[in-house]
Amino acid sequence: MHLKYESTLREPLVDGVKDYHQVTEDIISPIEGKPGKLWYVGFFISLSLLGFGAFSVFWQIYFGVGVWNLNKTIGWGWDITNFVWWVGIGHAGTLISAILLLFRQGWRTGVNRAAEAMTIFAVMCAGQFPIIHMGRVWMAFFILPYPNTRGPVWVNFNSPLLWDVFAISTYFTVSLLFWYSGLLPDFATIRDRAKTKLRKLLYGVASFGWTGSTKHWQRHEALSLVLAGLSTPLVLSVHTIVSFDFATSVIPGWHTTIFPPYFVAGAIFSGFAMVNTLLIITRKILHLEEYITVGHMEAMNKVIVLTGSVVGCAYLTELFMAWYGANPYEFDTFFKYRAAGPLGWSYWIMMTCNVISPQVFWFRKMRRSVAVTFIMSIIVNIGMWFERFVIICTSLYRDYLPSSWSYYRPSWPEVGFYMGTFGLFFTCYFLFAKYFPVIAVAEIKSILKTSGENYKEKMEVYEGQDTEKFAHEVAHAH
Numbered sequence: 001m002h003l004k005y006e007s008t009l010r011e012p013l014v015d016g017v018k019d020y021h022q023v024t025e026d027i028i029s030p031i032e033g034k035p036g037k038l039w040y041v042g043f044f045i046s047l048s049l050l051g052f053g054a055f056s057v058f059w060q061i062y063f064g065v066g067v068w069n070l071n072k073t074i075g076w077g078w079d080i081t082n083f084v085w086w087v088g089i090g091h092a093g094t095l096i097s098a099i100l101l102l103f104r105q106g107w108r109t110g111v112n113r114a115a116e117a118m119t120i121f122a123v124m125c126a127g128q129f130p131i132i133h134m135g136r137v138w139m140a141f142f143i144l145p146y147p148n149t150r151g152p153v154w155v156n157f158n159s160p161l162l163w164d165v166f167a168i169s170t171y172f173t174v175s176l177l178f179w180y181s182g183l184l185p186d187f188a189t190i191r192d193r194a195k196t197k198l199r200k201l202l203y204g205v206a207s208f209g210w211t212g213s214t215k216h217w218q219r220h221e222a223l224s225l226v227l228a229g230l231s232t233p234l235v236l237s238v239h240t241i242v243s244f245d246f247a248t249s250v251i252p253g254w255h256t257t258i259f260p261p262y263f264v265a266g267a268i269f270s271g272f273a274m275v276n277t278l279l280i281i282t283r284k285i286l287h288l289e290e291y292i293t294v295g296h297m298e299a300m301n302k303v304i305v306l307t308g309s310v311v312g313c314a315y316l317t318e319l320f321m322a323w324y325g326a327n328p329y330e331f332d333t334f335f336k337y338r339a340a341g342p343l344g345w346s347y348w349i350m351m352t353c354n355v356i357s358p359q360v361f362w363f364r365k366m367r368r369s370v371a372v373t374f375i376m377s378i379i380v381n382i383g384m385w386f387e388r389f390v391i392i393c394t395s396l397y398r399d400y401l402p403s404s405w406s407y408y409r410p411s412w413p414e415v416g417f418y419m420g421t422f423g424l425f426f427t428c429y430f431l432f433a434k435y436f437p438v439i440a441v442a443e444i445k446s447i448l449k450t451s452g453e454n455y456k457e458k459m460e461v462y463e464g465q466d467t468e469k470f471a472h473e474v475a476h477a478h
Contacts, residue, residue, distance in 0.1 A: 011295045018290070018448060027439050028190060030286045036436055038285055040164065045425035054418005056413040057132060065135040068073045078410040080131045082418050083386040085270070086126035087168065087385060088243055088263075090175070091235060092271025093119030097178055098231035101224065107299045109443040110292050114282060115275045116179040116318070121428040122274075123172045125421035130164065132417065160244040167241040171234050178227045184210045185442040199432045239267040246391065252333040253395030256321065269307035269354070270384035272300050276377035278429065280370060282438055291439050294368050301367040304380065308358035311387075315355065318469035329400070338394040342407055350390050353383020 018026075060067050070077050093115035100108040131140050136247040143165050145155045187207035194200040210216055243263035246254040276297060322334035338347050338444050357379050360366045367373075393408050432438070 011293075023444055023448065024189060024193075024441055026288070027291065027437050027441050027444070028186075028193065031190060031435060031437065032193070032195075033084055036285070039430060039434065042426065043430045046423050046430060049419050049423030050427050051420075051423070052416050053418075056416025056420060057128075058319065060132065060179050060413045060417070061137055065133075067276050067411060067413045069409060071408075072404045072407050073399045073406050074393060074408050076133075076392050076396065077408055078389075079133050079417065081385070081392050082421065083126050083129035083133075084242055084263075084388045084392075085385050086122050086129070086421065088240060088267035088270045088388075089274045089381075090119040090122035090126065090171070090271065091239060091264075091267035092275045093117070093122075094171070094175055094178075094231050094235050095176075095268055095271070096275070097182075098193065098228040099235065101228045102232065106447045107296055109447050110296050110439060111275060111300070112443070113179075113182065113436075113440045114183070114438050115271075115281055117429065117432045118174060118274060118278060119175045119271075120172065120179060121425045121432075123168060123175065124428070125425050127168055127172070128421065129417075130161070159248055160241065160248050163241045163244065167234075167238045171238045174227060174231050174234055178224075178231060181223050181227065182440055182443070183211065183436065184208060184220065186437045188212065190437070211289060226385050235268075236264055239263045251395055252327070252329040253338065253391070255330075255451060256318060258314055258321075262311065265307045265310035265314070266354075266384060266387060269311055270381055271306060272303050272307070273377040273380035273384070276300055276304075276373055277381070280377070282433060286433065286438060288439060291444060294370065297370065297373050298364075298367045301361045301373060301376075304376075305361040305367075308354060308380070312355035315351065328425040333395055333398070337398040338390060341394070341398070342396045343390075343397060346386050347394065350383055352387040353379050357383070439470045 046123055068077065068079070093112075096108050096112050096115045100112075131137060134140060143155060143162065145162075184207055187203050188210035191200055191203035191207050194203060240260040240263065243259035247256060247259040250254060272410075279292050280297070283289050319334055319339075322330045325331075338344070357376060360372065360376065398405055
């Protein structure tokens with residue numbers, strides 16, 4: 001018999017001496033008990049932010065879009081900046097789920113569930129901004145193409161804003177299916193362990209009658225592969241389409257062909273940073289350090305330094321093209337008003353956070369430091385928010401007409417709306433962490449025999465000995 005296993009040189013993906021029962025206990029028991037004080041504090045803060053956001057949106061709808069500090073020059077401001085930022089945050093989940101599944105990367109199993117949930121919540125936050133930006137929210141159904149009696153009023157299929165509607169709704173649907181189909185085996189586990197009739201009923205309904213039979217697992221794996229295949233183009237297409245909102249216009253600073261790959265790299269960059277932020281907090285509060293290991297964080301930091309370098313190259317390419325293209329308006333936008341000018345400070349914050357600071361991850365010690373990873377994950381997301389702000393506002397605040405030049409700062413309803421989406425995001429995440437397994441139990445078990453610490457130690461002992469004997473011992477270890 002030939003025994004397949006991972007190289008013993010690779011660090012284990014699950015630390016500690018674990019068997020299947022212990023994995024179930026560690027991940028599912030936090031759901032079954034009452035949450036701690038920290039959970040309640042975080043949940044209360046999230047709900048407060050959500051309430052303030054709802055009030056800000058009500059204020060804007062009641063008084064009109066005039067309460068935002070948009071002006072003659074800057075028609076897109078804070079809200080579209082936040083829209084692009086939230087869509088970007090959602091990218092890491094789909095990439096971890098789909099692309100790493102297709103490439104058979106074992107380290108995704110510890111982080112994929114939380115990353116997929118983050119994708120769904122981020123897309124929910126992002127979708128609100130374009131709708132509220134319309135001003136007349138009750139007319140939002142006009143953007144959907146369907147047979148109607150409105151006569152000549154029909155959506156413009158040439159508009160990138162309409163492509164956004166299709167891209168984001170598709171992205172949300174596929175991500176939700178991917179996330180939920182992965183949850184089915186774990187819901188069945190919680191159902192079987194439930195102590196009360198209500199829990200048994202609710203998790204029973206949620207698990208769709210999963211029994212764990214061979215047929216169920218076969219269909220589950222087939223579905224995962226199909227959804228991964230569908231999601232992989234979406235990782236590239238969604239942010240490409242968002243970049244077309246800008247690139248298909250003729251405004252200096254936006255009209256550039258490098259936007260699609262540069263937006264995709266930036267989205268993965270910010271998405272992985274947000275995954276790091278959430279998982280470092282989650283592993284600490286739920287005591288999951290043995291499943292979300294330093295090795296997982298190092299793998300994500302490698303992706304961050306790669307995509308950060310791509311984004312840095314894109315910034316330099318933009319500056320080069322503005323100079324080389326000999327278009328005076330393009331040159332002025334980049335060199336006079338973006339890198340200098342009244343809003344120049346935002347450009348240098350972006351450059352520092354996105355290009356200079358991630359270079360610390362070239363050092364192994366820094367990549368494996370939990371504190372450095374946490375601080376860097378926040379710095380990267382601040383930088384990526386400023387990237388979107390720089391692209392939108394510094395391209396618009398200096399028009400062809402000096403008489404319409406203006407400075408932009410957000411009003412309180414704009415800031416409140418943004419804070420409200422944070423409230424929504426974290427309220428959803430706290431509820432997810434309370435009622436759903438944050439780590440995919442079934443997937444952790446699937447890699448335990450090849451990548452668990454205790455199994456790796458046995459491999460070293462038996463290296464070069466009879467593999468038949470080793471296989472027999474591992475099979476009957478528990």
